[in-house]
Structures are given as structure tokens and as C-alpha cells.
Amino acid sequence: MNRPLRWRVALLASAAWLLPVTASAAGNEPPLRATTCSFTGMLDELRAALKTGSPAYRKYVKERLKIAARVMPAEELLAAVQRERDPDVLEALGGAVAGKASFSEDASLIQPLLARAASDSDPALRAAAVRGLKGTGSVDAMGKNGNVVTYDQLIRDSAPEVRQAVVENLVHENAKVYFGHDKTVSETAVATALASRDPEAAAKLLSEVSMEQVGHETVEKLRGNLRTDHPGLRAASASALGGVPGAEATSTRRSLVDLYRTDKDPAVRKAALQGIARLGMGGASATLESLRGVAPGMDAEIDAWQAALKLGLQEWHLLLREKERIRK
Incomplete structure (x- = not known):
């Protein structure tokens, strides 16, 4: 067209939306007319x-x-x-x-x-x-x-409601406009998260935006964020790394294994296991088993992943749902 x-x-x-929406019950009123x-x-x-x-x-x-x-x-x-x-x-x-x-x-x-x-x-x-x-x-x-105004600028706003709006926009745009397939939106979300001084806003961006199209430089930035002082950001970065492209899987898996072995925060270790499982899906079992006993309190989490992986599910959201069901 x-x-x-x-x-x-x-x-x-638009004119159709402007038509009157009421009529006389008696039926003897003048006929309806479109109005300006x-x-x-x-x-x-x-x-x-x-x-x-x-x-x-x-x-x-x-x-x-x-x-x-x-x-x-x-x-x-x-x-x-x-x-x-x-x-x-x-x-x-x-x-x-x-x-x-x-x-x-x-x-x-x-x-x-x-x-x-x-x-x-x-x-x-x-x-x-x-x-x-x-x-x-x-x-x-x-x-x-011309990128005169960008999300990585707006995320530094002093008002929490502005930062929340930035996060909601990017998460929605990634999921509902591009269905997780747009590299620029995903990389913008990572850049925005890394520019943020609000750890919670940054963590929400990293954990909820698809990383399936990001490039090597962005993956490296996520790996660098595994060393941040904020445990919530380390966990969110680990979760995000689980969704990176297949070409980045081997080196990313090593980073997540190292994170699991060295980080003392249970939430970070849990996120590292999730990232490992997502990267390998059916092939993650051996890596997960190699981590048994490193943190005995987390072995039940490894058991839940192993049980879920045995179901042979090919869709990540289904695998994650089953793992959570098993862990309850």
C-alpha cells in the first residue's frame, strides 16, 4: 500500500473512532451523524x-x-x-x-x-x-x-521512577518489539546496565533482556561484571551469560565455573549453575557434576538441574520451569 x-x-x-456511541432507546431520534x-x-x-x-x-x-x-x-x-x-x-x-x-x-x-x-x-x-x-x-x-539522548544517559537520572521507566522500556522493546532477536537493543541494554549507578535496575536489565545476538565485546563486558562488588549484579551477569551466542559458549562456561568455585555468595553460585545449564542444555551434565562438593550447601541445586536435564527438554523456559518445580 x-x-x-x-x-x-x-x-x-480514526474518523470511525469519532462516531457517537449512543442511540435513543425509542428509536425516533434523528439519525446518527459523524461529527468533527x-x-x-x-x-x-x-x-x-x-x-x-x-x-x-x-x-x-x-x-x-x-x-x-x-x-x-x-x-x-x-x-x-x-x-x-x-x-x-x-x-x-x-x-x-x-x-x-x-x-x-x-x-x-x-x-x-x-x-x-x-x-x-x-x-x-x-x-x-x-x-x-x-x-x-x-x-x-x-x-x-544522533544519540543526543540515550538510555545509558537516562539510567543515571537521580529519580527512581525515571530509571524504572528506562528498564521497563528496554525489557519490553527486547521482548515484545524484537522478540529477543535484535543485537542493538540487547547491547544497548547491557551498556545501560553497566552505566547505571542503581544496582537493582542494572540487575533487572541484565537478567531479563535476551543475549542471544550480542557480540564478543559485550560478552567480555558481562564477564568483567562477574567481578563487581555487588552480589546481585554478579548473579545477574552470570544469568545473562547463560544466554550468549554459541560461539562464546566455551570460554563463557569456563568463566562461570570459575565463578562458582570462587564466589561465596549462594545467590551468585545459583546463578552460575543456571548459566552453565543454559549454555550446555543437554551437554551441561558433566560440567555440573564436576562442581559437586565445591559448596556442599549447593549440591541440592545441582541435583535439581541434573534431574531436569534428564527430561530432554529443548526449550529453555520449559527446562527452567521444570528445574524450579523439582527444587521446591
Whole structure:
């Protein structure tokens, strides 16, 4: 479908959302007519819905704005982003802007949103601007804007709600936009985690973002993080290393074995075993057995992995689920 036609289709779709939704029970009212709805009117309805509407209605008005934004003049939408002071409304406007940027293939449209995410004086508005990018190809869009604002900058924000929004965006983008298959998003998540001064935020990124496409340099950075002073970060790095590409498996396995033998923290040792099991899947049994007795208190964890591996499961999430079931 060519672009002008696609815009007309989007406009018709957005117009359909604007039709009245009530009718007379008696059936003798004048026939329903399509009505014109200004952007200001849509914004007023959005504001009211976000304050008092049901979850379904809030979703409806946000989705309607996204559809309408595809064909409305960018200047009006961007001006609203720049002046908005309500975090919930700003997040919805941000989602509309990000959607329009993707639809029109014009990444420059998100610049006002990035500016607010980086420099607004109100942390709630900074977080809202970040959340507005959720569910889009935001890493790619930031790159097309010259990486003037990046996630590894935003993760250093002093406000925890901003850092949380960064983590949620990257985890969601990795899992729901690219389904774990985008190298740039995964490597951005690692870089963002390593730039963070918030160990919990960094650990969540490392443990929940797919590493199946990362390059050698990123794997080396993860290995280096096994020596960090924070046990939660060591554990998260060990878990992340379990998912690296097959070409990195042999050297990574050695690093995880060394970690298990030398680290005294039980959570780190548990994560090292998980990383070893994931790297080797069916072939991990011998490596795991070689670690029996190193930390007698962890031998039950090795037993659980060995029992799960014998089931011959080929999907990692199924193997992990069975191991946890056995360990209970």
C-alpha cells in the first residue's frame, strides 16, 4: 500500500473512532451523524478519561489518539508535548508521537519527547516522557536522532521512577518489539546496565533482556561484571551469560565455573549453575557434576538441574520451569 493511500486509510479509521456511541432507546431520534472532533477536543476527552475513566475507556481514548496522530499536523501534536504538565497525559501524547514517528518513518519527531525525558525539571514528567517511547523501536529512533539522548544517559537520572521507566522500556522493546532477536537493543541494554549507578535496575536489565545476538565485546563486558562488588549484579551477569551466542559458549562456561568455585555468595553460585545449564542444555551434565562438593550447601541445586536435564527438554523456559518445580 503506498503512503498517501495508507494515510487515507488511517484517517478513515480514526474518523470511525469519532462516531457517537449512543442511540435513543425509542428509536425516533434523528439519525446518527459523524461529527468533527478537534485535536483540542480529543485532548480534553483524554484528560478527563485518564482521571475518571475505566481502564477500558482510558485504553480506548489513548488508542484513538495514536490513530488520529498519524494524519494530524505534527506541529500541533509536538506543541502539546512541549507544554503538557500532567504526567499521564504526557505519556499518552508521547505514545502518539512515537507512533507517528514510526508510521511516517521520521524519527526526528521524537526530539521534543527526548528533550523532556532528559531535562524536564519534574521527575514525574521525565519518567512520563520515557514511558511514552515504550513499545516502539526507541533505540533505533534515538540513534537516528544522533544519540543526543540515550538510555545509558537516562539510567543515571537521580529519580527512581525515571530509571524504572528506562528498564521497563528496554525489557519490553527486547521482548515484545524484537522478540529477543535484535543485537542493538540487547547491547544497548547491557551498556545501560553497566552505566547505571542503581544496582537493582542494572540487575533487572541484565537478567531479563535476551543475549542471544550480542557480540564478543559485550560478552567480555558481562564477564568483567562477574567481578563487581555487588552480589546481585554478579548473579545477574552470570544469568545473562547463560544466554550468549554459541560461539562464546566455551570460554563463557569456563568463566562461570570459575565463578562458582570462587564466589561465596549462594545467590551468585545459583546463578552460575543456571548459566552453565543454559549454555550446555543437554551437554551441561558433566560440567555440573564436576562442581559437586565445591559448596556442599549447593549440591541440592545441582541435583535439581541434573534431574531436569534428564527430561530432554529443548526449550529453555520449559527446562527452567521444570528445574524450579523439582527444587521446591
